[in-house]
Amino acid sequence: MTTIMDVETRSGVSRSTISRYLNGKPVTSQNRQKIEQAIKELSYRRNPMASGLKTSKTYTVGVVLPEITDPYFPRLVKYFQNYMHENGYQTIFNSYGNDPELEIEHVKTLANKRVDGLVVATINRKGNHIRECLDAGLPVVLFDRLIEGLDCDSVTVDNYQAVYDAISLCIRKGHRKIGFVGGSEYYTDITRFRGLCDALGNAGISLREEYINFANILEHDATRQFMRLMTLTDPPTLIFCSNIYHALGAFEAMLQYDLVIPRDVSVITFDRLSASPYYGFIQCIHPEFASICQPHKELSLQTAKTLLKRIQFGMDNFEPMRLELKTSFYMTESVADIKEDS
Amino acid sequence: MTTIMDVETRSGVSRSTISRYLNGKPVTSQNRQKIEQAIKELSYRRNPMASGLKTSKTYTVGVVLPEITDPYFPRLVKYFQNYMHENGYQTIFNSYGNDPELEIEHVKTLANKRVDGLVVATINRKGNHIRECLDAGLPVVLFDRLIEGLDCDSVTVDNYQAVYDAISLCIRKGHRKIGFVGGSEYYTDITRFRGLCDALGNAGISLREEYINFANILEHDATRQFMRLMTLTDPPTLIFCSNIYHALGAFEAMLQYDLVIPRDVSVITFDRLSASPYYGFIQCIHPEFASICQPHKELSLQTAKTLLKRIQFGMDNFEPMRLELKTSFYMTESVADIKEDS
């Protein structure tokens, strides 16, 4: 393996000057030429472990996320990675398959690997593993899900308000029997559920427990959850699907049981199915579900920027940056207007 | 940051013994205890850069693939990553967005980063960037796509034979006007096309050029390619979709133009849509397309194993390992039986 010493003897320029050249610092054009030639002739490549040993920088960041096979994450991954790559960072993605323990393991592994920063879309309600990182001086950005009581940079969306507004709108359209399907282990779903509750409460509608179907997404399938509400003796007139899995579940239920939307039931989803890559064809199947749309690209970009800033700025004078991006609402005829019925 | 020196003073055991303990070599149980306690008390974590500097091992491998947002890759990524993780390796995925130049850049970046091994699903026909890695002693496994004339470990499927057999079957079912849609830049599609050609040739059917529609997947959309064949004055009776994008294109065409399969046209695809995660609902829309199915899990596992073997075994006495896994054929009523018509 050729080292900087070889370049030194070959070019006749001293190591440190070469090092400075490599790090983009000013060097006389004479030396620059000699160095460049020697590097080329020897096809020298800097050893990142040696430099990392000195600088404690790996130029690698880690991203820990629930499940890479989701329709939701690959695109985020892509934007994030591109942005980091443009800024000289490599990205290691680890997906924990919605397993809380595995998430913690991945976080620790990456911390031990001395990544320069970490993005975590956590499934855990407790943040000890995150706090350990923070305490050790490792920048962490919480993505998509917050942890209560943990002071940490974060990038999320306005889950509560978006659902509150959407459901309020539906109530104005005459819906009073409103169902909810969602995953019990997600911060996001629980926050969205609160939005739904408050919208109902504010309209003087009391919650009916049989209309609420939380389930562990690993154990129950979303289609069945949806159909459980549909087969109640007094089913809801509108069902809110709290995430993209449950949106898919509703979609499959519609296909499988020949439901006619919104005749049989109105549907609203969080995340628009057809916005996922290679799901565009869903627009051909009518009606497309009304949905709360997340700004995917901006989410990943802001996450990347936040992380980069924290890496540069350091953990001193720590003032958490908490970004909450705005969603938009995409209304369709999947929500019936039933003013006259009531 | 706490180092092995701190553990030394704290435990009273010498560095080298601690190092041996860390590497799983025998140590007296006395020392073991002292070491473990000191490590715990100091919450010492080994510095991978320092050890890497000595051993030239990063315990990191790179994977370079066309596009992470594909329905095809995320799952492969997942299996691969899990397996590597179990074996102590981290994985860096880089997706190059089907851009040949970016692929090369990613390969070089990862090589410079001194990963211990590389998996590449290449879009390039020339393999200079791969050869450079090999020459530098960096193990590479070609995944999904081969490069002609490049001696390299690889894991692929029986593209040629699978298509040859499937098309032969369709010919026996009476099809003689057979169309092809595929991506022009893929090794796989071209190999599959050869299988189709030979099946036709062997049955004495001459190729009709207007039935062949290669296109750069970035520039043209698969739906339009499919419809171009359908709107010919004498359209094919069967269309073979050479990859999952074109399968999706056919699917969207069916939905958008209210095609009835197989009345309007028979369809066969490479890769089964509903086999992708979260595409299961496609089974509810009939008929499901007949398809050649790839053993996704085995593909990624074999790739991981091959890479690991090469990393351990080394590049000396290089005898390329070339795995070609078998696909299976999933027949459905999307292929009409038109024996009587001919």
Add this chain to the structure above:
DNA sequence: CTGTTAGCGCGTTCAT
């Protein structure tokens, strides 16, 4: 702007 010098934290000789 340049060259000299001294470690970064660890693994690996050797002796013992």
Add this chain to the structure above:
DNA sequence: ATGAACGCGCTAACAG
């Protein structure tokens, strides 16, 4: 089985 000493390749601090 253990401990002392050296060096992996590079960067940073210094003096020039």
